[in-house]
Amino acid sequence: GAGVSQSPRYKVAKRGQDVALRCDPISGHVSLFWYQQALGQGPEFLTYFQNEAQLDKSGLPSDRFFAERPEGSVSTLKIQRTQQEDSAVYLCASSLSEREAFTDTQYFGPGTRLTVL
Amino acid sequence: RKEVEQDPGPFNVPEGATVAFNCTYSNSASQSFFWYRQDCRKEPKLLMSVYSSGNEDGRFTAQLNRASQYISLLIRDSKLSDSATYLCVVNWGGNNRKLIWGLGTSLAVNP
Numbered sequence: 547g548a549g550v551s552q553s554p555r556y557k558v559a560k561r562g563q564d565v566a567l568r569c570d571p572i573s574g575h576v577s578l579f580w581y582q583q584a585l586g587q588g589p590e591f592l593t594y595f596q597n598e599a600q601l602d603k604s605g606l607p608s609d610r611f612f613a614e615r616p617e618g619s620v621s622t623l624k625i626q627r628t629q630q631e632d633s634a635v636y637l638c639a640s641s642l643s644e645r646e647a648f649t650d651t652q653y654f655g656p657g658t659r660l661t662v663l
Numbered sequence: 664r665k666e667v668e669q670d671p672g673p674f675n676v677p678e679g680a681t682v683a684f685n686c687t688y689s690n691s692a693s694q695s696f697f698w699y700r701q702d703c704r705k706e707p708k709l710l711m712s713v714y715s716s717g718n719e720d721g722r723f724t725a726q727l728n729r730a731s732q733y734i735s736l737l738i739r740d741s742k743l744s745d746s747a748t749y750l751c752v753v754n755w756g757g758n759n760r761k762l763i764w765g766l767g768t769s770l771a772v773n774p
Contacts, residue, residue, distance in 0.1 A: 588750050588764030589707065602761060637706060654706035
């Protein structure tokens with residue numbers, strides 16, 4: 547079946563520009579996660595949705611970052627007034643369960659590589 | 664102490680070698696542990712979960728030591744295709760689904 551998809555795969559933005567990154571999770575997956583991965587680093591948690599509810603946004607680095615999942619499926623991560631330090635790969639992951647299942651496997655999309663000039 | 668710590672490597676080993684990676688975590692309340700594999704410029708993929716009793720999947724063995732707060736990954740008879748970065752991942756305990764990721768350990772298996 548189809549996995550997690552993300553678009554665009556690559557985005558080049560000028561400093562100060564707003565960007566929107568899209569994630570299509572696996573159909574039926576309740577949980578959705580956004581991560582930021584800088585070069586040579588592991589993924590850093592940004593935010594988590596259970597259906598349309600954003601249950602944790604503690605990892606968002608500033609108020610320029612905003613995420614939504616209005617219908618509980620597709621999610622958008624928006625970055626306003628991009629800065630050079632926002633350059634990274636933004637990964638989206640989904641998992642099936644809505645229970646407190648700490649062993650849920652997270653399935654990742656290919657990521658969006660954002661470069662801010 | 665970092666939340667999740669790994670030796671970044673790189674580990675360069677010949678084909679057929681056995682190689683082991685360790686990972687330490689700082690939160691004693693952590694409940695779930697995973698090893699993910701990430702190929703260059705690709706997304707992470709789950710390699711295996713780590714259970715208290717230890718678990719094995721073919722050439723891969725994962726172990727958990729709660730007392731010392733570390734997990735390990737052993738790869739036997741390494742293949743060229745095992746070359747990748749191996750990420751240690753720890754669930755941060757309680758109801759929190761937040762996963763804390765290590766920086767990853769780079770493995771290069773050479774012919």
